Each structure stands twice: as C-alpha cells, then as structure tokens.
Amino acid sequence: MSRLVASSLEEALRGLEVRPSRGFVDRVIARFAPVAGPVGELYVAWTAIGISWVEVASPGGEAAFTARYRERFGRPIVRATRPLPGLAAAARSGRGRRLAYDLTGLAEFDVHVLEATLAIPVGEVRPYAWVATEIGRPRAVRAVGSALGRNPVPVLIPCHRVTRSDGTIGNYGGGPALKEALLRAERVNLDELAALASSGVHYVGSTTTKIVCLPSCRDVRRVAARHRRGFRDLAEAGSAGYRPCDRCRPGLRRSA
Amino acid sequence: MSAGVARPVPAAADRALQHERGRGVLPGVQGAGADRDDEICRRLAEDLDGGFAGLVEAYGRIVLTVAARAAPVAEDAEDLAAEAFLRAYRALRRYDRARIRQLRVRPWLVTIVLNASRNARRDAARRPRTDPLAAGHEPVSPTRDAAELAETADAVRELAARLGSLPAKQRVAVVLRHVVDLPLSEVALALGCPEGTARSHVARGLAALRVAYGTAGARQGAPASRAEEKRRSDR
Numbered sequence A: 001m002s003r004l005v006a007s008s009l010e011e012a013l014r015g016l017e018v019r020p021s022r023g024f025v026d027r028v029i030a031r032f033a034p035v036a037g038p039v040g041e042l043y044v045a046w047t048a049i050g051i052s053w054v055e056v057a058s059p060g061g062e063a064a065f066t067a068r069y070r071e072r073f074g075r076p077i078v079r080a081t082r083p084l085p086g087l088a089a090a091a092r093s094g095r096g097r098r099l100a101y102d103l104t105g106l107a108e109f110d111v112h113v114l115e116a117t118l119a120i121p122v123g124e125v126r127p128y129a130w131v132a133t134e135i136g137r138p139r140a141v142r143a144v145g146s147a148l149g150r151n152p153v154p155v156l157i158p159c160h161r162v163t164r165s166d167g168t169i170g171n172y173g174g175g176p177a178l179k180e181a182l183l184r185a186e187r188v189n190l191d192e193l194a195a196l197a198s199s200g201v202h203y204v205g206s207t208t209t210k211i212v213c214l215p216s217c218r219d220v221r222r223v224a225a226r227h228r229r230g231f232r233d234l235a236e237a238g239s240a241g242y243r244p245c246d247r248c249r250p251g252l253r254r255s256a
Numbered sequence B: 001m002s003a004g005v006a007r008p009v010p011a012a013a014d015r016a017l018q019h020e021r022g023r024g025v026l027p028g029v030q031g032a033g034a035d036r037d038d039e040i041c042r043r044l045a046e047d048l049d050g051g052f053a054g055l056v057e058a059y060g061r062i063v064l065t066v067a068a069r070a071a072p073v074a075e076d077a078e079d080l081a082a083e084a085f086l087r088a089y090r091a092l093r094r095y096d097r098a099r100i101r102q103l104r105v106r107p108w109l110v111t112i113v114l115n116a117s118r119n120a121r122r123d124a125a126r127r128p129r130t131d132p133l134a135a136g137h138e139p140v141s142p143t144r145d146a147a148e149l150a151e152t153a154d155a156v157r158e159l160a161a162r163l164g165s166l167p168a169k170q171r172v173a174v175v176l177r178h179v180v181d182l183p184l185s186e187v188a189l190a191l192g193c194p195e196g197t198a199r200s201h202v203a204r205g206l207a208a209l210r211v212a213y214g215t216a217g218a219r220q221g222a223p224a225s226r227a228e229e230k231r232r233s234d235r
Helices: A009-014 A060-075 A087-092 A108-118 A127-136 A139-149 A175-185 A190-198 A234-239 B011-021 B031-046 B048-070 B075-093 B097-102 B104-126 B146-164 B168-179 B184-191 B194-218 B228-235
Strands: A032-037 A041-046 A051-056 A077-079 A203-206 A212-213 A228-231
Touching: A009 B011, A009 B048, A009 B146, A009 B168, A009 B194, A032 A060, A032 A087, A032 A175, A041 A060, A041 A087, A051 A060, A051 A234, A060 B146, A077 A175, A077 B048, A108 A127, A175 A190, B011 B168, B031 B048, B031 B097, B031 B104, B048 B104, B048 B168, B075 B104, B104 B184, B146 B168, B146 B194, B168 B194, B184 B194
Parallel strands: A032 A077
Antiparallel strands: A032 A041, A041 A051, A203 A212, A203 A228
16 A cells, blocks of 8 residues: 555656557658569558558669658658568458558548549449549549549559549559559450440440449459440430449449 | 755856766766667667667657646647657758767757647647547556556546646656656756756746645655755755
8 A cells, every 4th residue: 555655746756657658669650561562562651550652663662762751751661570461462462451541641532532442342443433423522523533643552542443434544653554554463354344435335234133333343244245235324224224233333322 | 945946047167067967978977868868869870760769769758758747738648749759850851960969869859749749739729629638648557456556546647637737847847857857957958948947947846746745645654854855856
C-alpha cells in the first residue's frame, strides 16, 4: 500500500512520465520494400496506417524512389526489415483489397474514387463513368480520370482497370503500354472488348437469366455465346426486360 | 517561500559555461545524457533517415510526455508527438551536417512539440469539436493489481490535472525538470530564458503544486521535509 504513495511531490511527478507505445516509431518512419508485381518489380512504401506510395521499379532504383517519397511526404523512409503481411501475395495476384492504405493528404473526392476503384475485381474493367456513378457523382467523369491519374498507389489500387467506354484503354500514369501489359497479365480480353465497343455493344445480357452486365463481368464469361445479347445502353436493356447485374453494377446505383 | 528564490540573471560568461555544461564538455556535470545526444546527432548527420529511428527511440518518451503533460490538447498525445518528430525531420532535411552535429537535441525537440501543440490548439479553436476529450495516457505497471492500479491512476490523473492548471511557463518548466528529468540548462534553452529564470519557474510551479499535494500527502503519509524538497528542486 505505502509503495503506492509517492513519498514526495517530486517522486509523484516522475510518475507522470508517458512511455510511447510499441509501434510509436512506425508512426514517424515509413518503410519500403521491393516486391514482385504482375509486370516486373514494384517499390512499395507504407506507414503505420497503410500503403502510401507505389512505383514501378525504374532505372535509378531505390535511391530515386526514396528521394521522391521524402520530397512528397516529408517523412523519413528506410528499407523494411520485415515484409508487410499480405503485400507479396496481393502484388502478385493483383488483389489489393485486403491491404490497408494510407491516403492521408488526398482530397475527399480522390479518396472516394480510389475506394470505388479498389472494388474492381482482377481481370475486369470498368468505364470512367462507372466510377463516377459509383461515388454518386455521375457527371464528374473527367474529374475521375484526373483523380486516377494522381493515384499514389497504382497497381495495388487498380486504376489500370478503369478504361474508356469506347473500348480503348485510355491514359495511364506509367504510360498506356504499361496499362495494356497489366490488363493482359490479368487476362482481360482487350481485343474482344474493343471489337464489341466498335460494334456499339457496351452491355451484355444473358437471354436465360435476363440479367445485363458490363462486358468484362465475370458472370458474362459463364454465359454461352448463343445466350448472349448485346445492348448499346441500359435503357435498351431495360425495355427488353433485363435487370442490371448485382456484381458489376452497370449504371445507376440502386439507392440513387 | 524558500524554493521560490530567483537567482540573478547569469552574465554572458555564465551562459557560456552553462552551454559547455550542457554539451557535456565539462566532466562530471552531465555525462551520459549529453554523450548519447552527441552520438545520436553524429549518426543523424551521417544518415538522416537511418539515424532517425535512434532519435525517436531515445527521445520518444520526452516528446510524448511533454505532449501529454505540458502541452495538453484535445488530440491524441501520440499523434502530436509523431507530428513533432515529422516537423523535426523536415527541419533536419534543411540543416547541413555541421549544424546537425551541433544541435542541442532535447531542448530543440521540446520546442518543436510545444510549437506543434500551440498550432494544434489554434486549429482546434477554429473548428467546432465533435468528439469527447481524449483520455490521458497513464503509465501502467503490470505488477500492480486492479484496485491498486485504479488508485494509482486516480492519483496520477489528479496530479496531472493540477499540473494542467499551472501557468504555462511553470507547467512546462516543472514537466521538463521533474517529469522528464532534463538538466536546468536544457529547461532554460527550451523555455528561451536564462537559467535563473527557469529555476524560478520550476520552483514556483512546485510550490503551487505542493500546496495542493501537501494536504493529499498528509492523508497518505508524511510529506518530505522542506529542506529535502529544496535539495531535490535544486538538484
């Protein structure tokens, strides 16, 4: 009992000291590691909150990557001594959804765009207008493109899976060739999608289920060719008695 | 009030001497702490990012305690401490190696966390609050049982609250000198005042706390003698 009672004010004051929690140093210092990606090597940086910066490995290597990181974030960064759990598997498979991201400093709009983009499955693509609709800003299509161009964590948040609705792949921070390589590595059939778009088909329905999807939706891949029906727009599909797919959510959100 | 006697403002020569003491140049005055400071600064000058973890590990306790006890703000004290270290890093990026090696690193960090908390409070005043006040950090000793722990936590909260009601300079001075145990020369540097003034802030703060603590202490056990207290406060 008496050991609880500080014998003097000075001793009691010593008891007011606060010790940092175990992970405190990680709240200050970022880590990075080179990771094998779907197309070549990536440099990935993370904070205590999550992944904050990704670059495709380039000439100049790690030194140039960390220099750009420090310039942008004003935060010390050192090579990780332990890998970030789940990072290697996510980078290899393109499934970035299970990882945590640190998007501190981005505009709210950009964060919403990236969150919607993170939900696009491997091997599928969505139009820019789809992202705009998903975040409740259907008219902000060009702004979506700009926000994706600022994506600090490409490949893991798959901005390469957002393409133009005319069937071309559109712009990419790392260049259109890289975007195409990433999509082909995921076995997206770009040639088929382009052919459909040029013939005016932007949605594909199943004549048996009467469900209409975006052309790259994985549910479409299971529909036999003879049961597929193409539509120019959702209104045309709707008047033919088709309802939008719950998985790829073409068009307006239900709640909107 | 014996502990509250202010010494005369030191002359320039005395200040130079204090500077030397603080640097750990004079033997026997302030050994290990200053040696460690020099070692950390040497590593920072060589490799800023690589040495920064050493800085955070060595002084996280001081910066966090100042954030929690001397500069309380509504936000989480660890957030504020982390923010202070990031500010320190951004400043160090602009310093050349010689300047980093010369740095009086502890008072410099304390100044940064105090400024950061001032900014955080100013920003918070501009925004209406929506969340309840964050709970303070309590040191936890795993050997104590729950009842004892609760009692200790109460005492800590009470003393922290009393500390919080002191005038800012006295509060900061008491925290630096008696909670994180900085030498008086570094307390003076952090407060930007002569050592005698710093000593006076410490003494007045202690005296004000003692008025309240004396009554609580009498309930629980004999308070230390005045002479002993004086010795401690002048240590």
